[in-house]
Amino acid sequence: MSNPTTKEEAAYQAIRSAIIDGELKPGQSVTIRDLASRFDLGRTPITDAMKHLALDGWLETTTGVGTRVANLNLADRFSYMQVRGAIEALAVRLCAENVTQEDLLALDHCLAVAKLAIDSGNLVRAIEADIDFHRLCAKCSKNRFLYQFYDRLLTQDELVFFRNVSDADIRIQSHEQHAAIVEAIRSGNPQRAEEASRYHTQTILDRLRSEENHS
Numbered sequence: 537m538s539n540p541t542t543k544e545e546a547a548y549q550a551i552r553s554a555i556i557d558g559e560l561k562p563g564q565s566v567t568i569r570d571l572a573s574r575f576d577l578g579r580t581p582i583t584d585a586m587k588h589l590a591l592d593g594w595l596e597t598t599t600g601v602g603t604r605v606a607n608l609n610l611a612d613r614f615s616y617m618q619v620r621g622a623i624e625a626l627a628v629r630l631c632a633e634n635v636t637q638e639d640l641l642a643l644d645h646c647l648a649v650a651k652l653a654i655d656s657g658n659l660v661r662a663i664e665a666d667i668d669f670h671r672l673c674a675k676c677s678k679n680r681f682l683y684q685f686y687d688r689l690l691t692q693d694e695l696v697f698f699r700n701v702s703d704a705d706i707r708i709q710s711h712e713q714h715a716a717i718v719e720a721i722r723s724g725n726p727q728r729a730e731e732a733s734r735y736h737t738q739t740i741l742d743r744l745r746s747e748e749n750h751s
Contacts, residue, residue: 543577547585550575555594555605556660562607566595592691617744621737623686624670625730630677632721632729640674643718646672647711654707662707669714676721676722706743713739 589595650665665701674686713736
């Protein structure tokens, strides 16, 4: 993520990073006082950051109970991924039909950032580049309704991307599949681009199903 420019952004990034790194565990209760003390930040930016994190799916707040780190419900993630995958397939099809040279340069840049992050072992940055890639594909569809809907969908559950944050093999596989999608887009073949996207989605669905069966 970019460097924070406000105390709320600093609080958001600090709490989010603690969740990703496992310092804050799924289901763990969190309070404004405890987080303010942990990160040496005021109660106001922590409060605002917690509201934002709840909207983005990182925290869960229950009236009368409190706030906790969100649990990773694999069944919910499977359903979420089915919807997200269908939208991504349409996005890359439209992208292949409407792509510009500038779009291709931006997609290549996303791939390069992800590759550098993977090679350097910065898997959190690799996942952030993964998210940027999917958001960019939606933007390059040139359909503003698709992009706006997809952007909201993506933002609401970034947690799904980080479930295997320490697994380098998954990041490599994902990067290779993204590269195949870009090559299909570059060739101007909408059908091939859609098939590459659906294959990518199915890989994730198969992994989620396997994780659920072993949980």
